[in-house]
Amino acid sequence: QPDSGLVLTTDPKPRLRWTVELHDRFVDAVTQLGGPDKATPKTIMRVMGVKGLTLYHLKSHLQKFRLGKQPHKEFNDHSIKDVAHTWYAIRMQMEVQRRLHEQLEVQRHLQLRIEAQGKYMQSILEKACQTLAGENMAAAGGAAGGYKGVGNHRGVLPHMDGAMKDNFGPTLNFSPFQDLNIYGGDQHLDIQHNVERSSPSLDGHFMSNKRHGPYGGGGGTGKSPLIWSDELRLQDLGMAPSCLGPQDDPFKTGVIQIGPPSIDTSGIGKLESLSDIYDTKPGISNDGIDERKFELSPKPERPSPRRAPFQTERMNP
C-alpha cells in the first residue's frame, strides 16, 4: 500500500484529521478484519499500513466508529439529550402559546357575542318603552309630572337637563340595570381582586385600569362588567333608542324608562320600588360617569381587547 499523506492540523498540538479517504481505508481494514468488534487498533494499523498512523489515533477512532459509525459527527450522548430537551421544550412552548392564543380568541369572541346579546336586549327594551310611552301618553294626556326615571338614581326624570343627556347618553339612562348602583350598594366590589386572579380573563378588556370605577362601592363578589361594557359599546355604536321623542315629551331629555310609568298611584308605587331595586350609592355623580366614559375611550365598530399587556407580552416573545 502506498504511503498516504496524513493530514495534520495546524494546531499547536497537531491532531490527525480523518479525511474521507483515510476513513474509507479504515473501514476497509476493519471489514477485512471482521468488523469493528473483531478488529483491534493493532491489527488495523498493520492492515492499513499508513505511515504516521499511531495506535493512539486508531484507538480513539475505532471507539467512535463502534459507537455510532459516524465518525464525522462529533457529538456525544450528553448533547443529544440537550438537543432533545431543547426541542421538546420548544414544542411545549409552542403548544402553550397555541392554547393561549386560542383562549384569547375565545375570549375575544365571547366578548363580541355578549355585546351582541346586549344590543339585542337593548332593542327589546326600547321597543317596550316605546309602547309604554305611547300608551301612557295616550292615557295620561302627556302629563310629565308623574313619570319617574327608573334609570336615574336621583329618581327624578323631568329635571334632567341637556348636559345630563349628553353625559349619560341614551343608553345609560335607558336601562336601570346599567345603573352602576345595582352592582354598587355599600360594599366594595372586589373586582380588582377577581380581575387579577383570573387569567387569561376578560379583565383587560372590561375593567380597564382596574379602577374601582363605576363599581365604586361594589357589592359582594358579583361582578357584572358585562353591563357596563355593553352600555359603553352601545354608546360607541351610536345606538340611540328610537323612543327618544321629540318635544313636549317627557322623554325628550333622553331618559327612557323601563317599567310602567302610569300615573295611578299603584303604578307610581311600583315604579318607586323598581327604582329602589337598585340600591343607590350616593357617591356616584356626573363626574364619575364622565370619567368612566372617558377612560374607556370607546372604539367604534369592532372593539378589540383594549388592554391586555400581560397577554400581549406573552404573545410576542
Add this chain to the structure above:
Amino acid sequence: MAMAIDNAFEVDFCSYSTSTTTTTTADEDPACTWNHWGSPVVDWGSLSSERDEFQDLIESMMDDGTGFELTRLGHDHETSNSVSVSVSTDTMVADEETNGEDFKGLRMVHLLMAAAEALMGANKSLARVILVRLKELVSPSDGTNMERLAAYFTEALQSLLEGSGGGHSKHLITNGPQHHRDKHREADMLAAFQLLQDMSPYVKFGHFTANQAILEAVTHDRRIHIVDYDIMEGIQWASLMQALVSRKEGPLTPHLRITALSRGSNGWRSIGTIQETGRRLTAFASSIGQPFSFHQCRLDSDETFRPSALKLVRGEALIINCMLNLPHFSHRPPSSVASFLSGAKTLNPRLVTLVEEEAGPIGDGGFMGRFMDSLHHYSAVFDSLEAGFPMQCRARALVERVILGPQIAGSLTQIYRNRNEEESGRWSEWLDTMGFNPVSISFANYCQAKLLLGLFNDGYRVEELANNRVVLDWKSRRLLSASIWTSPPDSDL
C-alpha cells in the same frame, strides 16, 4: 271549603337541635335531619280520620327518637294567625346550639315535605292546613333565601291543591281590559329577564354553548336553517348572527333561516308574540348585515310537532335547537318535547342542540324524592343569585317572583303529574337511546363556558360529564346540562 276535621291543629316541628350550617336543604337524605329532635308530644286524637302516609312518616320519625309537638288548638284555622308560635315554644325543649335561622329554615322544609306528602296521599285537608301555616311563616318578598324559596314552593303546592293545572292560570295574558296590566307584566318580565342575564350565567351558558357548536358544524355551509323549539324573545340568535357575519372561514356570512315553533297560547311568559320576535330578529340581522329569513311553524293544539309542517330547502344545513331551561318555559309537556325530538330525527339534521335542567339522582325517591330534589335545585339557584349580588335584594326578588316562582310551580306540576311513573330521566339520555350520535364539545366551546362563568361568581363551575355534554354547577349542585348531537350517518329518512 269545609274541613274534614273539626279542630284545626297546628303542626309544629320544634325542639330539635340541628347541625346544619347552611340555610339550604343541603341534605340529600331528608331522614338524617330528623335525628336531632327532642321528645315527642303527640295528640293523635283529632287526627283519627287522618291516618295516612303522613302519619306513618311522623311515627317513623318518632321511632328514630325524633319528635315534634302537635299542638291542638281550639281555634278555627282562619284565625290561627293569633295562635302564636310561642304557645308551642313553651313546651319546646330548646337546645342551646339551635341556630334560630337554621331552625326556621329546616322547619320550613319539614312543613313543605309534610304538605307534599299529604298531597301525595290525596289528603287535601291536611295539606291545606299545613300550607296555611306555611304561609304565615314565609313570604316571597322578605326573609332569607330559604324562606322566600319556601314561599314559592308553598304557592306551587297551593296551586296543585286547587287543581289549577300548574299555577299559571292566574298569569295568563288576556286581551281587552287586562291589556294595560299586561304591559306592566311584560315590563316586569323584561326587567326580570335582563336582570337574570346580568346576575347569572344561566341564560348565556346554554345559548353560547349551543351556538358555538352550531358555528363549528356549519363552517362550510352557505345556507343554515335552525328550527327552534322555544324561541321566546330570540336573544340566542343575536350572538349567533354576530358570529356568522364575522366568520373568516368558509363562505362568508351564510344565509340564516330560522323557523320558530309556535303554540296556541304562549301563556303569560311570553315577551310579545312570535311575530314580534321575528320582526326583532329581522331588524337585528339587517342592522349587522346578516342575510336572514324568519318562519313560523305551528304546533298542534296539544303541542305535538309534525315534521311535515316544516318547510325545508335542499342544501341547507339543518339545526335542531331545543332549549328547555330557565328562562325558557322549562316544563313543556314531555309528549311535546318527545314529538319534537323524534320528529327531528326523521329530518336527518346536521346538529341537535339540547339544553335542559339537570336533576339530581333520584333513585327510588319517587315523588318525594323528586320534590326534595327540586327544592335542592332551586335553593342552589337562589343561593347563586344571592352570592353574586347580596345587596340587591329587590332585584333578586323581582327575578324570583317573575321567573323562578313560575318555574317552581311548573316543576312541581310536572313532578306531580308524573308521580306514579318511573323516573323520567334526561332528554339527553333519551336522545342517546333514540340513536342520535354524540358530537364532541370542542376545546374552544369548553373554554368559552369557563370564561363565561369566570365573569360571574366563583361558585359556578363547568363539568364535562361526557364528551358531548357539559354541565353548569353551582357549588356542588348540577343545574344545567348542554349536550350536542347529530343524526347517525345511515339513518333512514
